Amino acid sequence: AQKITQTQPGMFVQEKEAVTLDCTYDTSDQSYGLFWYKQPSSGEMIFLIYQGSYDEQNATEGRYSLNFQKARKSANLVISASQLGDSAMYFCATPNAGNMLTFGGGTRLMVKP
Amino acid sequence: DAGVTQSPTHLIKTRGQQVTLRCSPKSGHDTVSWYQQALGQGPQFIFQYYEEEERQRGNFPDRFSGHQFPNYSSELNVNALLLGDSALYLCASRPVTGASTEAFFGQGTRLTVV
Numbered sequence: 001a002q003k004i005t006q007t008q009p010g011m012f013v014q015e016k017e018a019v020t021l022d023c024t025y026d027t028s029d030q031s032y033g034l035f036w037y038k039q040p041s042s043g044e045m046i047f048l049i050y051q052g053s054y055d056e057q058n059a060t061e062g063r064y065s066l067n068f069q070k071a072r073k074s075a076n077l078v079i080s081a082s083q084l085g086d087s088a089m090y091f092c093a094t095p096n097a098g099n100m101l102t103f104g105g106g107t108r109l110m111v112k113p
Numbered sequence: 114d115a116g117v118t119q120s121p122t123h124l125i126k127t128r129g130q131q132v133t134l135r136c137s138p139k140s141g142h143d144t145v146s147w148y149q150q151a152l153g154q155g156p157q158f159i160f161q162y163y164e165e166e167e168r169q170r171g172n173f174p175d176r177f178s179g180h181q182f183p184n185y186s187s188e189l190n191v192n193a194l195l196l197g198d199s200a201l202y203l204c205a206s207r208p209v210t211g212a213s214t215e216a217f218f219g220q221g222t223r224l225t226v227v
Contacts, residue, residue, distance in 0.1 A: 035214075042220055044218055047217075050214045091155050091156075093155075100146065100158045100169050100171070101158060105155050
């Protein structure tokens with residue numbers, strides 16, 4: 001069974017600064033993936049970035065990058081140049097073989113002007 | 114192209130009642146999953162439907178049941194509602210042959226049980 005842990009219930013960041021959201025995972029699968037989703041107050045889960053366990057390079061998507069440290073079982077999300085619109089809940093997740101997602105408890109990010 | 118659409122957006126029910134939530138997947142998607150998200154928590158997987166059959170199920174009681182129609186749309190039914198069933202219910206769709214990265218979520222149905 002998979003488990004995702006997000007230890008930061010809430011984070012503040014100044015606009016235009018970078019912020020790192022932590023995620024640790026536990027899985028017995030040899031091949032696995034890690035997702036990050038953004039959930040604004042509207043409720044929809046918005047896909048941000050994905051990292052496969054065998055990907056040699058850390059994933060990047062625009063201002064989002066994933067700091068993947070396999071030995072530490074961590075997959076931290078880095079958001080560069082924070083914007084006010086980045087204020088939302090952020091979830092780390094991993095799929096099982098049937099693509100059922102296991103989510104962490106989330107981190108609420110608040111961007112200060 | 115409409116994404117995943119869920120209805121209704123909000124719902125208030127009384128304890129003991131039954132409720133039906135609906136989900137229309139994104140065009141081209143044939144697999145639908147349902148998640149329950151309690152306030153302040155991450156989503157929890159309920160079940161997944163493909164070819165009108167339940168393919169995977171999370172740790173939810175039999176009060177939670179579902180259905181998938183030939184047009185791939187899906188319903189989530191909850192019987193004998195409890196106060197603890199109050200949550201945001203999210204639907205996600207993807208093509209069965211697609212990777213998890215191709216999954217799209219709807220905006221959810223906020224269910225309040227009083």
